[in-house]
Amino acid sequence: MGKKTIAALIFGAMTLAGCDTARDSAEQPTDIISRAVQTVRSQLSANQPPVDFRHLLTREAIDAETGPVMLAHVEDRDAYAVLSLAGQNRGILTWRATDGITLSLQHDIAIASRGLGQDIMSGDISTAYPALLHGSGDAVRIHDYLDGEWQIERRSFYCTYAVQNTESIDIYGINVNTRHVTEACNNPEFSFENEYWIGQGQRIWQSRQWISPTVGYVMLQHLSRS
Amino acid sequence: MLHFAVLLRKNLQSLILSILVVECIALPAHAQSPYTYNLYGVPGLIDMPTAQSANPNELATTISTFEGQARTTLTFQITPRLSGSFRYGTVNNTGTFGDGRLWDRSFDLRYRLADEGRYRPAIAIGLQDFIGTGVFSGEYIVATKTFNNRFAVTGGIGWGRLGSYNSFQNPFGSRFNTRSGFSGRGGEANLGDLFRGPAALFGGVSWAATDRLTLLAEYSSDAYTYESNLSLPEDQFNHRSPINVGLNYQYRPGVNLSASYLYGSVFAVGATFSLNPGRTSNVNGRFEPAPLPVAPRPARHISPGDWGTGWLGDQERETNIETALAQVLAAEGMTLEALSLTGTTARVRLRNERFDALPEAIGRTARILTHVLPASVEVFDIEPVIEGIPTTRTRLRRSDLEDLENAPDSTWLSYARADIAPVSDGLAPRAGLYPRFTAGLAPFTESSFFDPDQPVRLGIGAELSGRFDIAPGLSLSGSVRQRIAGNLDGSPVSFSALPRVRTDAALYAAVDEPYINHLTLDYFFRPGTNLYGRLSAGYLEQMYAGVSGEILWQRNNSPLALGAEINYVQQRDFNQQFGLRDYDVITGHASAYYDFGNGFVGQIDAGRYLAGDWGATFRLNREFRNGWRLGAYFTLTDVSFDDFGEGSFDKGLELEIPISWALGQPTRQNINLNIHPITRDGGARLNIRNRLYNQVRESNETQLRNEWGLFWR
Numbered sequence: 001m002g003k004k005t006i007a008a009l010i011f012g013a014m015t016l017a018g019c020d021t022a023r024d025s026a027e028q029p030t031d032i033i034s035r036a037v038q039t040v041r042s043q044l045s046a047n048q049p050p051v052d053f054r055h056l057l058t059r060e061a062i063d064a065e066t067g068p069v070m071l072a073h074v075e076d077r078d079a080y081a082v083l084s085l086a087g088q089n090r091g092i093l094t095w096r097a098t099d100g101i102t103l104s105l106q107h108d109i110a111i112a113s114r115g116l117g118q119d120i121m122s123g124d125i126s127t128a129y130p131a132l133l134h135g136s137g138d139a140v141r142i143h144d145y146l147d148g149e150w151q152i153e154r155r156s157f158y159c160t161y162a163v164q165n166t167e168s169i170d171i172y173g174i175n176v177n178t179r180h181v182t183e184a185c186n187n188p189e190f191s192f193e194n195e196y197w198i199g200q201g202q203r204i205w206q207s208r209q210w211i212s213p214t215v216g217y218v219m220l221q222h223l224s225r226s
Numbered sequence: 227m228l229h230f231a232v233l234l235r236k237n238l239q240s241l242i243l244s245i246l247v248v249e250c251i252a253l254p255a256h257a258q259s260p261y262t263y264n265l266y267g268v269p270g271l272i273d274m275p276t277a278q279s280a281n282p283n284e285l286a287t288t289i290s291t292f293e294g295q296a297r298t299t300l301t302f303q304i305t306p307r308l309s310g311s312f313r314y315g316t317v318n319n320t321g322t323f324g325d326g327r328l329w330d331r332s333f334d335l336r337y338r339l340a341d342e343g344r345y346r347p348a349i350a351i352g353l354q355d356f357i358g359t360g361v362f363s364g365e366y367i368v369a370t371k372t373f374n375n376r377f378a379v380t381g382g383i384g385w386g387r388l389g390s391y392n393s394f395q396n397p398f399g400s401r402f403n404t405r406s407g408f409s410g411r412g413g414e415a416n417l418g419d420l421f422r423g424p425a426a427l428f429g430g431v432s433w434a435a436t437d438r439l440t441l442l443a444e445y446s447s448d449a450y451t452y453e454s455n456l457s458l459p460e461d462q463f464n465h466r467s468p469i470n471v472g473l474n475y476q477y478r479p480g481v482n483l484s485a486s487y488l489y490g491s492v493f494a495v496g497a498t499f500s501l502n503p504g505r506t507s508n509v510n511g512r513f514e515p516a517p518l519p520v521a522p523r524p525a526r527h528i529s530p531g532d533w534g535t536g537w538l539g540d541q542e543r544e545t546n547i548e549t550a551l552a553q554v555l556a557a558e559g560m561t562l563e564a565l566s567l568t569g570t571t572a573r574v575r576l577r578n579e580r581f582d583a584l585p586e587a588i589g590r591t592a593r594i595l596t597h598v599l600p601a602s603v604e605v606f607d608i609e610p611v612i613e614g615i616p617t618t619r620t621r622l623r624r625s626d627l628e629d630l631e632n633a634p635d636s637t638w639l640s641y642a643r644a645d646i647a648p649v650s651d652g653l654a655p656r657a658g659l660y661p662r663f664t665a666g667l668a669p670f671t672e673s674s675f676f677d678p679d680q681p682v683r684l685g686i687g688a689e690l691s692g693r694f695d696i697a698p699g700l701s702l703s704g705s706v707r708q709r710i711a712g713n714l715d716g717s718p719v720s721f722s723a724l725p726r727v728r729t730d731a732a733l734y735a736a737v738d739e740p741y742i743n744h745l746t747l748d749y750f751f752r753p754g755t756n757l758y759g760r761l762s763a764g765y766l767e768q769m770y771a772g773v774s775g776e777i778l779w780q781r782n783n784s785p786l787a788l789g790a791e792i793n794y795v796q797q798r799d800f801n802q803q804f805g806l807r808d809y810d811v812i813t814g815h816a817s818a819y820y821d822f823g824n825g826f827v828g829q830i831d832a833g834r835y836l837a838g839d840w841g842a843t844f845r846l847n848r849e850f851r852n853g854w855r856l857g858a859y860f861t862l863t864d865v866s867f868d869d870f871g872e873g874s875f876d877k878g879l880e881l882e883i884p885i886s887w888a889l890g891q892p893t894r895q896n897i898n899l900n901i902h903p904i905t906r907d908g909g910a911r912l913n914i915r916n917r918l919y920n921q922v923r924e925s926n927e928t929q930l931r932n933e934w935g936l937f938w939r
Contacts, residue, residue: 086518086519087518087519087520087521088522089519089520089521089522089628089631089632090522090628090629090631090632092631092632094516094519096516099515100514100515100516101515101516102516102519104519104632106632111632112632114515114516114517114939115512115513115514115515115516116511116513117509117510117511117512117513117890118506118510118511119511119512119939121636121637121935121938121939122632122633122634122635122636122637122938123634124634124635126634142634144634144635144636144637146511146512146935146936146939147505147506148502148503148504148505148506148507148850148852149504149850149851149852149932150583150851150852150932150933150934150935150936151851151935152635152637152638152935214510214511
């Protein structure tokens with residue numbers, strides 16, 4: 001098992017979008033029609049069994065990867081993907097799935113997404129991150145979304161933090177001791193609860209983070225050892 | 227009930243159309259003071275209006291039918307207080323006009339004068355069918371008070387149709403006593419009749435029993451005099467009682483169904499499909515793959531070598547940069563038109579054929595530049611070209627891109643730091659780009675709605691198109707079409723007192739062989755700062771060939787634009803090959819465009835029309851930043867209403883729906899629906915495919931700012 005296996009998995013198995021509309025190239029009218037057909041078809045067949053390739057992943061294949069990889073799961077769409085590092089700027093890491101969807105993580109907290117639909121355009125977690133590490137107190141998180149006329153729609157959330165317990169989690173053959181911290185956020189419109197499993201060196205090995213009302217939660221897991 | 231089934235089938239075409247347009251893109255309705263649409267397709271009870279307004283920007287199609295009648299209404303909440311409706315109604319009038327059916331187009335306007343207060347009701351004034359034959363004409367002043375957000379009481383006074391049952395003398399005095407009524411030609415604003423004739427009172431209640439089900443009861447002031455005079459058989463429509471009862475059920479957000487029992491006589495059913503063009507469609511957002519992230523430069527003090535300008539003048543390295551840039555842009559569906567580099571600046575001329583909003587094209591290009599350009603290049607001038615000519619440039623600083631990519635509030639900060647300015651000077655196109663030939667084969671559709679005989683006419687076929695770009699701004703393009711199916715050739719051919727400049731449409735639509743849809747040589751150029759020019763020659767449109775010249779003055783960031791166009795054209799043969807008919811004319815207009823800045827754009831075109839008549843066209847568009855456009859226009863010329871014929875003067879509605887909105891994917895394709903109920907020969911304008919204003923405006927700073935939210939998309 002080597003790089004080929006993960007690549008094959010990635011191409012064969014899944015799209016994070018959960019629907020088949022994400023492929024793209026220069027426009028031809030016929031493309032639009034075929035995509036419209038695809039959209040309709042994917043809506044009609046929304047109950048397809050999800051492709052879960054996790055049982056195919058092995059520690060050996062992960063370690064053979066040249067760069068770091070993460071596992072992502074968009075819960076409401078039952079879509080899985082392996083993410084690889086696509087960019088790094090001012091301490092923010094942008095992770096990309098093969099179908100072109102990206103998540104930008106600051107200290108492993110999602111502050112932007114692209115290609116999921118109702119994306120976070122930018123986010124501010126400057127007070128949330130220290131509270132999360134501390135595992136107590138409160139903070140304000142800010143998410144910017146786009147409305148139907150491409151104007152920024154800013155949503156602020158009031159969040160409280162709590163350490164639940166310490167947990168040992170298994171990530172494909174490596175055991176990590178973590179503390180399980182919850183982040184409960186709400187505003188008058190929405191509420192959500194994120195979860196983080198934080199290991200040594202404050203690395204968030206695993207998390208379950210809310211993106212937006214229509215995207216829902218994304219589960220993220222670091223697969224690589226460092 | 228058999229008759230009912232026939233009615234329903236007659237309306238099926240328009241129903242299918244509404245479903246195609248609305249059903250797949252319906253939106254959750256916004257919770258406000260609850261209201262339902264009545265059988266006339268306006269917020270109301272059953273057959274009577276209320277004083278409520280729909281949610282701002284709501285666009286609703288209502289289809290309703292009962293024995294002897296069917297109505298399809300499109301209502302748009304133009305401003306929070308003002309709404310407008312277009313209705314296509316059929317009235318079964320067996321025995322009166324021979325064909326047994328009256329097809330009627332009508333327009334309404336309604337204005338909410340007063341908002342509902344704690345004690346005060348909302349008050350609205352409405353003009354129903356004020357342009358048209360007057361079959362449905364009626365005016366009203368109505369008040370509605372809601373209680374507990376579930377119960378609403380409505381009372382009003384009506385004139386015309388709405389003042390026909392249990393009526394009394396006009397309260398405005400004897401001067402208002404007479405009303406002329408039905409006019410056969412139709413189309414004129416019946417302004418002289420407004421609020422004239424007898425008046426009558428109406429009223430009713432609605433109760434939202436659950437969040438989805440509303441029960442309704444009303445006392446109607448419409449005596450259905452016209453229908454009753456038809457002396458229909460006992461089992462058909464007969465006005466026996468002024469009381470109507472009904473219910474309205476929200477099947478799902480954006481889709482309401484209604485059922486009611488009318489006038490002690492017949493059952494009615496209705497369906498309303500509503501959406502808000504300013505909201506995201508139910509695909510919820512955009513799904514195109516993410517852009518390439520910004521590639522930050524290594525700090526200068528860490529690797530000073532990267533920051534040198536030694537590459538400048540090294541032909542091989544410069545060629546490599548250009549090739550790499552062109553390839554990555556092509557992968558994003560864009561074309562690199564020209565590149566000019568100095569040690570610290572890059573000018574990138576770009577052709578965008580993919581993204582519906584230019585800021586997305588500009589933002590993606592900027593991020594690609596951070597990957598391909600040496601570190602010393604700090605300033606990016608990105609210049610989108612439109613038809614090969616430059617318009618504006620957006621100047622971005624590379625260090626801003628690096629700083630802001632993941633910053634909170636990145637959208638606004640990046641707009642604030644961008645510098646957008648006009649650009650008109652030439653930049654040599656990339657070697658090998660011209661000449662360039664592109665071709666495509668695609669299906670096409672054509673449509674005509676609500677003509678006097680048939681609600682929907684459609685045609686489909688295949689189109690082979692080709693375009694030969696000779697030099698920047700200069701191109702030869704054409705398309706050949708083959709119809710496969712359709713019923714446009716059955717459009718009515720009627721008498722015309724004018725040269726038949728448009729009324730032969732059915733003869734043009736009857737061609738079974740391949741025909742030339744257009745074949746033109748076009749030249750776009752910049753005659754000066756803020757000036758744009760177009761020259762076209764050839765087979766300009768389906769019915770006319772000739773030469774056309776246009777000039778447009780538009781200053782970046784100015785709401786006003788002025789244009790002038792002059793054409794000499796000759797009518798084409800019906801078979802649309804190369805031949806021409808005898809009729810020729812010089813036609814042209816002076817145009818003024820004004821962007822009011824709140825989503826409304828006005829346009830006036832004054833000049834000479836195809837039949838040689840002189841006059842002006844007035845147009846108002848409501849434009850949404852996501853590309854939706856709803857417009858209305860009318861044309862008045864020196865042709866008398868009698869000579870114009872049915873409809874009295876030219877008018878219509880236009881609807882443009884961006885496919886990107888429905889799919890959640892970038893594309894520059896739109897669905898265009900032109901509701902032009904009666905095509906006559908007066909006030910007819912030449913159809914030019916590529917007029918300047920809308921093309922040039924796309925890169926204007928105002929437009930870029932409106933769509934800047936997609937810069938980081």
